[in-house]
Amino acid sequence: MPERLLVASAVGYALVFGAVVLFDEPGRAIGHGFYLPVILAALATGPFWGAAGGLLAVGLFWFGLYLGGNGGWSHMLSIGGGVRFFSFVLVGATVGYFARRARRMMGDSLHVLDELLALAARDLETGISSADGFESAVNRRLYGQRSFVLLVGDRPEPGADGDDAALRAVAARLHSVLDPDDELGRIGGSRFAVLRPCRNGAEARAASARLERALDDAGCRMSFGCAMYPGDGSDLLSLYHVAGERLYARMSVRGEWRPTATSAGLVEDLERLRNVSTA
Numbered sequence: 221m222p223e224r225l226l227v228a229s230a231v232g233y234a235l236v237f238g239a240v241v242l243f244d245e246p247g248r249a250i251g252h253g254f255y256l257p258v259i260l261a262a263l264a265t266g267p268f269w270g271a272a273g274g275l276l277a278v279g280l281f282w283f284g285l286y287l288g289g290n291g292g293w294s295h296m297l298s299i300g301g302g303v304r305f306f307s308f309v310l311v312g313a314t315v316g317y318f319a320r321r322a323r324r325m326m327g328d329s330l331h332v333l334d335e336l337l338a339l340a341a342r343d344l345e346t347g348i349s350s351a352d353g354f355e356s357a358v359n360r361r362l363y364g365q366r367s368f369v370l371l372v373g374d375r376p377e378p379g380a381d382g383d384d385a386a387l388r389a390v391a392a393r394l395h396s397v398l399d400p401d402d403e404l405g406r407i408g409g410s411r412f413a414v415l416r417p418c419r420n421g422a423e424a425r426a427a428s429a430r431l432e433r434a435l436d437d438a439g440c441r442m443s444f445g446c447a448m449y450p451g452d453g454s455d456l457l458s459l460y461h462v463a464g465e466r467l468y469a470r471m472s473v474r475g476e477w478r479p480t481a482t483s484a485g486l487v488e489d490l491e492r493l494r495n496v497s498t499a
Contacts, residue, residue: 225264229273232257233280240284251281251304258308262316270316274308343406345384346391354405354413358456361415362449369418371428372463373444374471375410390440397434412442413463424448428470443470 236253244250254277262270281304343350349357361368375390387410394404394412402416414431418424428444435442445467453459 222264225260229257229260229264232260233276237280237284240281241288244285244288251284254281254308255311258312259315262312262314263319265316266320267313267316270312270314270319271309272312274310274312277308277312278305346388346406348391348395349403349405351405351407354403354407354415355456357403357405357415358459362455366417367419367451368415368449369424369427370447370449370459370463371414371416371424371431371444372407372446372460372467373412373414373431373442374467375440375442386440389438390435390442393435393438393440394431397431414444418448421446421448421451443467443474445470 233254236250236257239250239253258270258273258277261273265273282301342348342353358370373394375386387406390410390412391404391406394414398404398414399416402414405413407413414427416427418427424446428446431444432442445463445465447453447459447461447463447466449459452462
């Protein structure tokens, strides 16, 4: 944008200068056309170069009058000449000053917006990625076309959903045992999810078991279900579905599954889920 304004300003200077040389006479005030390129130059730069643009306009105006045979030292040193000099310079400096202030305010606003967007992707209770932020992380992995595992974990303790201190403790413990390339998020209630690079199902199951052991050692029991990309699904919904089924299977094997109104329909599939978990 500043480059375009400068180009437009240069064209404006040239056009108005040509008009002054060819057509200006006392009373026509063609020289006022220099205000436009001065303003454009000031918008693109700042107060200093805006004032310099005003000086350039004054010089071009007087030189154009001289070439057109309509100017002389008496005209340049008149009261009208002095008013024109200060007007061009003052307009350039003033417009440039407020243009610079506006750019700084816009930059600050964009910085604040970036911070708000980053906060929107964070879970308020734990400080890790929220469900929306974690969804964006999954989509980035899908776009990268490299295999990874989605681990979905849940806590069996009653009332775990509302215990903010316990949730923060779980998040901190999970974060401490993850690798730098792993991504952690809270996707609802007491349910957490982890993304990590993985080559096959054996690695995925080993990662799931390691997380369970690490949390058990810390006195915070949690079960995990896993889903491999691309073997178990090629999109976010299919991966969540497979990981959720295996999570319920794992919890049923460990005697932790307490069906809710939402998950009660899975009772009929209990035997199949156990087979999935032990496969």
